[in-house]
Amino acid sequence: MNMVNVTIDGIKVQVPENSTVLEAARIAKVDIPTLCYLKDINEIGACRMCVVDVGARSLQAACVYPVSEGLNVKTNTKEIRDARRITLELILSSHDRNCLQCVRNKSCELQSLADNLNIREIRYMGTEEKKKPLDDFSASIVRDPNKCILCRRCVSMCKNVQTVAVIDTMERGYKTIVSPAFEKSLSEVACVNCGQCINVCPVGALSEKGEVAKVWEALANPDLHVIVQTAPAVRAAIGEEFGLPIGTRATKNMVASLKKLGFDKVFDTNTAADLTIMEEGTELIHRIQEGGKLPLITSCSPGWIKFCEHNFPELLDNLSTCKSPHQMFGAILKSYYADKMGIDPSKIFVVSVMPCTAKKFESERPEMNVNGLKDVDAVITTRELATMIKEAGINFNEVSDEHFDDPMGDATGAGVIFGATGGVMEAAIRTAYRLLEGEELEDVNICEARGLDGIKEFTVKLPNTGIELKAAVAHGLGNARKLMEKVRSGEADYHFIEVMACPGGCVNGGGQPIQPASVRNCIDLRAERAKAIYEEDEASVLRRSHENPTIQKLYAEFLGQPCGEKSHHLLHTHYVKRDLYPTED
């Protein structure tokens, strides 16, 4: 790589010739404020917060200005500070500055910037445009255009990374707004509820549809038996909300906090992930042996499911009919568990803590019920659980309890890796091998499935049956789209495909703790959080789903066999074709 010499605030550095001034400044350890910039996702020089003096006629945006040999950059002059201040004051002048009640209070990048730039007054009046309506019709995502600062990070995430592309910038000038076409609600367009837009929003313009009040209500109701279950990825990230380093495995603190919040039972969705593997693994084998529709595609990610329903309706028969793990768990809790414990299922209230906003929509799907009762009554995100813990005054870092409750408390390492891209595939292979070959897979670490390549393809050889299982894993919907186009055209001939809607899988889900651009620009959250997940798998005594004693008992006492009649009724579902474009009014 060719290097060039540049000087930044008097510091001489050598940087790669294709760097921007912002990247060069980072090498020189000079901090330039940014707002719209998000590495690899949004590099458009729109907000003008990062302006610097490069000796040109006017100040230039460091995030897009390319370096050249001998470039001399100043980042801290009165002219620059004044320009940044004016820009920021103008942004603030038309921002809904209701900071105290804002969901992003203390985690807002605009707020931090105003503090860092010592903004103590705003000299400009906002426009007289009337307040724009709040879009809270979606089951998962709330959009507040009054807080939007038009940075376009969400647009780029939705359009370029996820290829969902349901939001964009509309109108022009003062009237500019980020919204779906024809000012439709997110609930009326092909939004898949992945929530990646929320994670990149620097302010409170995008947030999850809150359900904390509903959960407090249930906890206060003495007639209800309130059960909480936590998805694998939650433990890998919730510590961040309490100042723990990114990638800390906080399972024990989380379990203890949930018990302190007053839930009657604290269960692990990993248990249901093991159940999912039994069902999905069996489904895969049936399809291979009986000439069913292949490839079989996983159905754990509700963002992916809705994406498929809108964009690839011809592939709906390829989707596994398995409900996602937390829905399966809800159905089992309101049938088997209720029966076993002698509790009226209508008095059971199931709360799912998920790294995901799409799970909120999923739990509202009419087909997600057991004998007329919703499988899951409330879905809260990792962030929402953190707010409950804070509200209750629980000292998260000081409490510790390693045990999920009986009688549904066992989970294997195969269940926990559901939280990272490739994990469902890896867990399924561990069990499918046993089911097909009649013996255990010796090395359970299937490293081809792990890691952050957009699409991972590999073959597993099954010596006894002579099958060569062709597998593919995609994470992030842009990658999923590429893979599905190959499946649709017949170019790909896989047996089994895993798709997770979010880049990196659930560890980087739309309901996970939000890290500001300053962190995201330097640290790959997906990799760090996945480490915690694989750590927990390594630490597990049992690492194959079919070894889980709770699951073995469940089949022996209640379900009979995987994909049997009871399973079909409780644990499987169906999908619907959805339009890609909204209809008139």
Added chain:
Amino acid sequence: MSKCGCTCSDAKEKQLQEIIEKYKNTEGALIPVLHEAQEVYGYLPLSVQSKIAEGLNVPLAEVYGVVTFYTQFSLYPKGAYKIQVCLGTACYVKGAALVLNELQKELGIEVGKCTEDGKFSLDACRCIGACGLAPVIMINDDVYGRLKPEDVKGIIQKYKDMTE
């Protein structure tokens, strides 16, 4: 919606498909397609934008973003009498905004919209080059200059009478 009453929707759809087909593999074809589609339909409703989005493989949100960015694209049908109010500098300082307000009041519609009976549509436009007559409006090809808000009622009445 439009009271056009004709049965030409199939013919229009066919034309639209031909336009899309013509530009299908051309990079950056969205704006010319929108122009030609608007010539066919007179405006760009959701159904037309959806077909363009699908045909060119461009997200609908992007199509709508472009349509609402440029003032020459319209989301609403145009009337039999298209009223254009010049908001160029000369007209503006001579009180065009007052004339425009009066027109909105008289017709009961906002700028960019069309009356329910399909007779009048109201748009603001850039300088039409008749600054000496400021403020100026055009109704189809007729030009009216040196207007005062109180002139509006009579002018509109003239067109109402014409069609009856």
